[in-house]
Amino acid sequence: MTTTKETWVGRGIPRVEDPRLIQGLGEYVSDIHFPGQWAMALVRSPHAHARILEVRTDAARKLSGVHAVISAVDWEDLRQPLPDMKPLSPPALAYERVLYVGQPVVAILADDRYIAEDAADLVEISYQPLTPVVNVEDARQDSVVLHPEFGTNILDYVNFVSGDGQEALKEADHVISATLQMGRVSAQAMEPRGIAALFDEKTQSLMVYHATQSVHRAKERISTFLQMDPNHVHVIAPEIGGGFGVKNGSYPEEVLVSYLAKYFAHPIKWSGDRFEEFLGTYQEREQTHHVQLGIKNDGRIVAFVDTYYQDNGAYPGGGVLVAHNTARNLMGPYRIPHFAIHCYTVMTNKVPQTPYRGAGRPQGHYIIERIMDRAADELGMDRIAIRMKNLVRPQDFPYATGFPGVVYDSGDYPQTFQDLLDIVDVSAFRVRQQQARAQGIRLGLGLANYVEISAGFGFEGVHFRLAADGRIELATGATGQGQGHRTALAQIAADTFEMPLEQIAVVEGDTRRIDKGIGTFGSRTVIMAGNAIVIGGQEFLEKAREAAAKILDVKTTDVVYHQGTFSAPGTSAKSLDWTLLASELQRASHSMPAHEYYFYSNTATYGFGCHGVIVEVNEKTSEIRIPRYVVVHDGGVVVNPLLANGQVIGGVVQGLGSALYEEMRFNENGQPITTSFLAYHLPGAVSVPDIEIHHRNYRAPGNPGGYKGVGEAGIIPSQAVILSAVEDAFRDQGLRLNYAPITPGRLFQAMHREEAKL
Amino acid sequence: MKPPAFSYYRPESVAQALHLLSTVEGAKILAGGQSLIPMMNMRLARPDALVDINHLTELTSIQDVGDALEIGALVRHDELLRSPLVRRHAPLVAQAERLIGHPAIRSRGTIGGSLAHADPAAELPVLAVLGDWELIVSSQTQTRTISAGDFFLSYFVTTLAPEEMLLRIRLPKVSTYGHIAEYAIQAGDFALTIAATSVDVGPSGVVRECRIALGGVTDVPWRDKTIERQAIGQVAQDSLWKDISHTVAEAIDPIDDLHATSAYRRQLAEALLREALHRAAQPKPA
C-alpha cells in the first residue's frame, strides 16, 4: 500500500504571525517605550554641498525638557566614520562638510519628540554653500570633487567581458543603440526607520531594539563604533514594518542612538518620521545606460555592449553592490555570446544608493528587455519572436552566461514564455487592440522575461532547542520584515520533525539566541535558513535521540524517532513525545537538547519567469490604466503558496510604482523636491489591478530543499514590461520611451514630441 | 513631524470665537484640521494661537432658505455627501464630494475650512466660483457677504481678514445640470486639473446657460464669463463643446509644476472640460 505523505511544505496556510498583528499587539520599534526614555531628533543639512562654518546650540540647550544638543564639532567620538561604508565613510555627525540634503549634523535628546523638534528649530548652523554636483554627467568631469582625498567622483569602475566583447559587434548585421535611463526611487516602507537603545551599567551591556534586516551585522557595526566587546552588545529586531533592502545598511542614526544611550546611560529612541525617510534613507535605481546590441538579420543576438553610470549619491552606502548586480543581470534569460560591460559608480551630492528590492536585477532586465524591443522594432521583427530566438533553452543547462559565477540551471524558459503567451492570448489581444483603436482607445501589450538570481553567498544558521513546554524552538539570524518566515520556516521544520506546526516556534532577529547571522535580503532566507533546518534538523534529532535514550535508559542506537515520538522497539521502554521528553529531562536535571547549524552555500538559485501586461492609455489625460497583469513564475519548491503569492503580487505592485509613478526628484541645487506622499506617489488600491499568478515549480538543483527566491520576481521586469506596453499602444506613432518611470506628465511630453516630429 | 506649541482656545459661541480672533495675537481658526494640521506637523504653519471651532453647533446646519441653501462653515464633507438637501439643490457638490480625499478626510474636513484654505486644486473653491456662492463672513464689528468670485486672491490667500471668520455659505439652488471631471495621479489626491460645468439646455436643444470653472490651472479657481456667453443660443452638441473647450484651453495660462507642465495642464483642461460639458448637457431622466 502506498500513501501520499502529507507535508506542511506546499500548503498555503495562514500565518502564525498574524493574530498579534491584526489586534494591534505587534511591537515595532516605534511602539517600544522605556520608562523615562529620551527622544532623539536630528538637525539635517539643508544644503546638498556646503562647508559647516559654525554650529550654535545655546538656545536649543536652554529649552526646558532638552537634555543634550550634540554636534561633532565638540564631540570628537562622533566624528568617527560609520562602519561598513569604506572607502569613504561619513562621520556619524557631519562637522566639516555636508554632502547631501538630509545628512545629520546635530543630534538632540529631549523628553519627547515634540520638544526635540522645538530644539532642532533653535539650532543655528552657518554654512558656506559649495557647488552641488547633481548628475553623473557633471560628476564625471571631476570639476568639483566631492571627496578631495579620493581625487575623483568615480567611486568604482569595473568591466566585465565575455567572448570577444565589443569586437563581436562587427559580426552583427545590425547594431541597435539607445540611451536608457531609470530615475531614483525610494523604498518607503510604511514604518520609517527607527532604533531604541538601553544601556545597563551593571552588566555594561547595551540592548538595542532595531528596525534592521540584519541584527548580527548591526551588532558588529555598533560594537565597532562604540569600541565595545561584541558580547556586550545585543541587537533585537522586533516587528519590522517593511524593509525592502534599505533597512539593511549602515546609517548614522544606528551608531548615534547606541553611542548616546551608552554615554548618558539613559534609554534613547529615535523614530524616524516620513520626512526623514525621504531625506535620509538610502535610495536606488538611478542609472544611465548607453547600450549597443549587435544582432543578426534573423534576430539572433551576437553581442551586447553597455557603458553605464550609476548616480550613487555622496557615499558608498551599498551602491556599488547595486551597480555590480546590474551587470550580472544584463544578460537576462538570453543567450548572449559576447558582451562588454563598463560599469561606473559615480558620486553626486545626493543621499546614497543602497540595495532596494531587486538591487540591480530590475535595472539589468530593464536594459536587455528594452533594447530587445528596440531591436525588434528596428528590424521589423515581432517582439515575441526576437525573444523566442534568444531565450536559453533547456538543452543549454547548465548554462554559463559569461558573467563570473552565474550558471543557469533549471526550468524551461521558452515553454514558460509560450505558456504566458497562451494565457494572455496574444492573437486575441491583437484583434481587440485593433477594435479598440477604432474606438479611440489605445491598448498596448508588454512582455518580458527574467531570471531571479537569489542567495549564492555566505551562510545562515538555525539554533534548535527543545523548550520547557515541549515545543521546538528555532532561532535564526535572518530577520524578516513581513515575509512570514516564522510560518514558512516552521512549515519546513514541521516536515523535518514530522510534527504539527503548533509544536514549532521560530524566533527571528535576536543576537542573544544565535551566534551568527547575515540577514534577510535578496530573497535568501528560505533558501539559506530553510536548508539549515532541513540539514541541521537531522543533527538536532540525533541529539534529541541521545537525550531520549537517557530517559528511556536504552542505547541511542535503539531509539527510533517517528512522527513526534521516541521509542525503543524491542525493549521494554515506553515511548516519549517531545513534551514528555522535555518534562522528564527537566525532572532529571538533564540539559535540553540544543544544536546550532549553519548552511553555507555559494550556489545561487535561478528562479525565472515572465510577465505580460495590458495597458490602456487615455491619450487625452495621459493616464495609463492596467486592465490585466499576468505573471508566470518559477519559485522552485514553494513552501507556502499563499505567502509566495503575497511576495510576487507585492513585488509587482512596487514595480508598478517605479514604472508609473515613483521618482525621487532633485532640483538643480540638489534639493529633493518629492519629499512627501503628496509628491512621491505610491500606488494605491484603485490604480493596481488584480495580478494573475501561474506557478512553475522547477526544483532548485543546487540545494537540498530545492528552494528558490520569490521576493523579487514581481519587481524585476516591471519597468521594462510597462514601458514596452505603453510603446506598443502607440506603435503607429513609433513612440520611443527611454526613461522610467513613465509618469503621466512624461508620457504627455513623449507623445507631444512625437506629434511635433510628425 | 510634530506641531509647534500654540495657545489653545475653545470658544462656546461664534461671538466668543470672533472676540478671540480680534483680541488674541496671531490666532487662527482650527476647523477640521485636514489642511492646517499637516502643515503644522511639517512646521510650515506656526500659528501662535488656535481657536478651535469644532464645538460650535451654530455652524453645523444645512438650511433651505428659499432660493438658496445656507450651509454652516463647520459642515463636514461627509455630511455634504449624504445630505438630501444638497443632493437635491446642489447635486454637483454631492458629486464632487466623492472626489475629495477619502472617508477619513471627509469625516473631519469642513466646507468652511476648504474654502478658507483656498487651495486652487481643491474641488469646493472651484464649485464656489462656478455656482456664484456667497460667503458670509463676520468679525466682531461687521458682517459682510463676499461673492466667491471675489473671495480667492491667490494660492492659499483670500480676502478674509485675520479677525474675520467664515460663518455660512449661501449656495444658490440650481436647476441646471452640472458635471465635475478631474484627473489626479492617485485616487483622492489633489487633482492636477479640475473642470466643473453647469449647462441649461432649452427644450429646442439650445443652450440657455453655460458655466465653466477650472481648478489647478492658476492660483485661484478660473472662470471666464465672456467665453461662457459664447455658448448661449447655440445648439448643444459635441462640436460646440469641442470649440468651447478649445477656446478655454487657448485662454488659460496654466501653471507648471513637478507633476505637470503648463502644456500638459492645458491639454488636461481641454479634455476634462469637454467631457464635463458633454456630460452636463446630456438629457437626464426626469
Next chain:
Amino acid sequence: MVSITLRVNGTVHQMDVEPRWLLADVLREHLKLTGTHLGCEQGVCGACTVLLNGQPARSCLTLAVTADGADITTVEGLAQNGQLHPIQDAFWQEHALQCGFCTPGFLMTAVHFLQDNPDPTRAEIKEALSGNLCRCTGYQHIVNAVERAAKNLREKSGEKESIQTSTVEG
C-alpha cells in the same frame, strides 16, 4: 495642559494633555495603545486611522484636545471577549498583511466601510481603501479579505435576523 476626557474602546480616560499633542500620540504614548501607527503624519497613508464617534478619522490630523468627549475605537477594540472581529479573521485567512504596520488603519477603514456597504463590489472596496497605503501586499489580498469579511458579516447578520424572526414567531 488641558484636561480632557476620551472614551477609548469603552473605557473612559481623563487626562491632561498639551494642546498640540496629536490624538495618535496620546493613544500611543499615554494610553499605550500602540496598535494605531504613525506612517506619515500628513494624512496620506491612513495607518493612524481610528473611529472617532463612529467615523473614520486620521488620528495624526486630530488634536487630542479637539477629540475631548469623543468615543474612540482603535484596533485594540475590535476583538471582543477574545473573539477576533470578522474583518480581523478575514485579514488573517486571506494573508492580507505582511509587515502589518499599515494593517490597523486598513482594519478600521474596512470596519466602517462595511457598516454602510454590506455587499460591495471589488471596485467599491478598492475605492474605500484608497486612503490607506500598503507597501507590502499590493492590496489584492486586502481586497480579498474585505470581500470575505463582507460575506461573513452578511451571513452573521442573516443568522441574527433569523434568530430574531424565530423569536417573534415563537
